[in-house]
Each structure stands twice: as structure tokens, then as C-alpha cells.
Amino acid sequence: xxxxxxxxxxxxxxxxxxxxxxxxxxxxxxxxxxxxxxxxxxxxxxxxxxxxxxxxxxxxxxxxxxxxxxxxxxxxxxxxxxxxxxxxxxxxxxxxxxxx
Amino acid sequence: xxxxxxxxxxxxxxxxxxxxxxxxxxxxxxxxxxxxxxxxxxxxxxxxxxxxxxxxxxxxxxxxxxxxxxxxxxxxxxxxxxxxxxxxxxxxxxxxxxxxxxxxxxxxxxxxxxxxxxxxxxxxxxxxxxxxxxxxxxxxxxxxxxxxxxxxxxxxxxxxxxxxxxxxxxxxxxx
Numbered sequence: 001x002x003x004x005x006x007x008x009x010x011x012x013x014x015x016x017x018x019x020x021x022x023x024x025x026x027x028x029x030x031x032x033x034x035x036x037x038x039x040x041x042x043x044x045x046x047x048x049x050x051x052x053x054x055x056x057x058x059x060x061x062x063x064x065x066x067x068x069x070x071x072x073x074x075x076x077x078x079x080x081x082x083x084x085x086x087x088x089x090x091x092x093x094x095x096x097x098x099x100x
Numbered sequence: 101x102x103x104x105x106x107x108x109x110x111x112x113x114x115x116x117x118x119x120x121x122x123x124x125x126x127x128x129x130x131x132x133x134x135x136x137x138x139x140x141x142x143x144x145x146x147x148x149x150x151x152x153x154x155x156x157x158x159x160x161x162x163x164x165x166x167x168x169x170x171x172x173x174x175x176x177x178x179x180x181x182x183x184x185x186x187x188x189x190x191x192x193x194x195x196x197x198x199x200x201x202x203x204x205x206x207x208x209x210x211x212x213x214x215x216x217x218x219x220x221x222x223x224x225x226x227x228x229x230x231x232x233x234x235x236x237x238x239x240x241x242x243x244x245x246x247x248x249x250x251x252x253x254x255x256x257x258x259x260x261x262x263x264x265x266x267x268x269x270x271x272x273x274x275x
Contacts, residue, residue, distance in 0.1 A: 002106045002146060004219065008208045010110045010143070014117055014136075016201040021121030023193035024186045029126050029172060033133050036164065037117055040140050043152075051147045052219050056234050059149055060243050066159055067250045071257035073164045077171045078264035084175040085267055093187045 007048035015041035028083065028090040032076045039069045106146055113139035124185055130168050137161050148223075151232050 014037060021034030043062045050058020084090055116132040116139070123129040137160045144153035212219070239247060 001222070002103055005209050005212060006103075006106060006110070007143070007147070009205065010114070012201060012204045012208060013114060016197050016204070017114070017117045017121055019200070020193060020197045023197070024190045025121065026183070026185060026187050027126060029168070030121065030123075030129055033120055033129055033168065036133060036160075037120060037136065040137065040160075044140060044143060047144060047147050047149050047152060049216075051149070051223050054220055054223060056231070056238055059152055059235055060238055060246075062149075062152055063155065063239070064243075064246060064250060066155060067254065070159060070164055071253050073167060074257045074261045075264070077167060078261040080171060081175060081265045082267070090175070091183065 004048055004052045007044060011041045011045035011048070013041075014038075014044070026091045026093055028080050028092055029077075031092065032073065032080070035076075036069060036073065039065055102146060106143070109139045109142040109146070113143070126172050127169070130165060130172060133168075134161055134165050137165070148231065151235060 018034040018036075018038035018041060021037065022031050025031055025034065043065055046058045046061050046065070048058075050056060050062075080090065083095065087095065089095075113136050116135040119132040120129045120136065123132065137156060141153040141156040141161075144150075144156060208215075
């Protein structure tokens with residue numbers, strides 16, 4: 001029997017590894033990969049709560065999170081392809097047209 | 101026994117997650133992310149969410165990561181590993197992440213009983229088939245609207261991806 005706190009700790013650490021990736025990496029594809037990591041961490045937390053509360057709503061939420069993650073990955077990668085076609089670079093600190 | 105498996109899978113998941121965000125090579129990062137997803141699927145099985153584990157492997161590993169790897173191979177990012185990988189805000193981001201992680205863990209684990217009074221110490225054992233039945237019933241009754249909205253969202257994502265990634269078509273001569 002694994003206690004709930006273990007799952008919560010795992011989810012929190014994994015989420016913040018993803019946050020660190022989003023904040024520090026320059027490559028746009030790796031930023032998208034880190035976002036997927038964060039989605040998974042949230043799913044672990046939600047499913048763990050669903051199990052320890054004894055109801056299935058959390059699993060439904062996890063399914064919808066996966067659906068939204070699929071849509072997000074599709075659009076994100078399409079934007080990456082469009083960016084690469086337009087600027088020959090995926091470094092997010094060079095894409096600063098809208099930066100004040 | 102279950103605890104041992106949890107530590108193995110959680111350890112591998114966290115290790116490969118760190119390798120995802122620190123790897124120079126984008127393709128290797130994507131492959132390490134696949135390893136993380138497999139470990140997360142194993143953790144779903146420990147949580148008795150067998151359907152979600154199957155969805156995780158089929159959808160994340162089979163579809164989303166295949167899409168990522170195709171994109172990585174399509175755009176020539178292999179030379180990107182010789183560039184600088186991190187930008188200047190790294191120390192600030194490190195401080196922020198550590199502080200937020202400490203805060204989250206404190207809030208989640210400081211007073212679990214008090215924060216979540218409905219939690220059960222021993223979660224009820226559910227048979228796999230019964231769980232799947234309940235899940236399907238919930239999805240098509242209580243959450244039917246959400247289900248339909250998700251299908252519209254996927255359609256919008258499909259059209260958006262085609263429009264964004266298509267680029268400029270050669271103009272058709274209409275004479």
C-alpha cells in the first residue's frame with residue numbers, strides 16, 4: 001500500500017522539473033516536451049486523489065487532460081514548423097518581435 | 101512490495117524527466133520522455149487505473165510522441181545541440197522553482213488530514229472491469245457535455261494544425 005503523500009510528492013517534483021524546463025530551455029521543442037511532463041504530473045495527482053477518495057471523477061478529468069494535451073501538442077508542433085519555416089531558428093529568446 | 105515497485109517507477113520517471121529537460125539532443129529528450137510516460141503508466145496501474153494506463157501508452161507514447169519525433173526529424177534541429185541550450189534567466193528560474201516546490205510540498209503534505217477530510221486511509225479495492233464500467237457510465241452521462249466539447253476541440257486543433265503547418269501553397273493558375 002503506497003500512501004497518498006508519496007504520489008503527491010512525485011507529482012509535485014515532476015511538475016516542477018517541467019516548469020524548470022519551460023523557464024530555462026531555449027529550444028521550443030523541448031519547451032513543448034516539458035509542458036507534456038507537467039500535464040503528466042497533474043494527471044498523477046488527480047488520479048491519486050481519485051483513488052483515495054474512492055470515486056472516479058478524477059480519472060475522467062485525467063482523460064480530458066490527455067485529450068487537451070493531444071490538441072495542444074498538435075497546435076504547438078504546427079507552430080514550431082511554421083516558426084522554423086519562417087525564421088530558421090527555434091530559439092525562443094531570438095523570437096522577440098512582440099517583446100517590449 | 102507495492103511500495104518497492106512505486107519507488108522503482110517513480111525513480112526512473114523522475115530521473116528521465118530530469119534528462120528530458122537537461123539533454124542537449126532534442127531527439128534523445130523525446131525518447132527519455134517516452135520512458136517517463138511508460139513509468140507514469142505503471143504508476144497508474146499501481147493506482148488501479150488500468151484504463152488510463154492503456155490510454156497513456158496508446159495516446160501519449162503511440163500518438164503524441166510519434167508526432168513529436170516526426171516533427172523533430174522533419175525540421176533539421178540536429179545542429180541545435182551545438183548552440184547554447186539555456187538562456188540567461190536560469191539562476192532566477194532555479195530559485196523560483198525551488199521556492200515554489202517547497203511551498204507546494206508544504207501546502208500539500210503539511211496537514212493532509214485537515215486539508216482533505218474526505219480522504220480514506222485504505223482505498224477501496226475495485227475490480228478492474230467494474231471500474232471501467234463506472235468510468236464509461238460517468239463519461240457518457242454526467243460528463244457528456246464535456247465529451248462533446250472535447251470532440252469539437254479536437255476538430256478545431258486538427259483544422260488549426262493543417263492551416264498553420266501548411267505554409268504558402270504555390271498559387272494555382274486559374275485561367
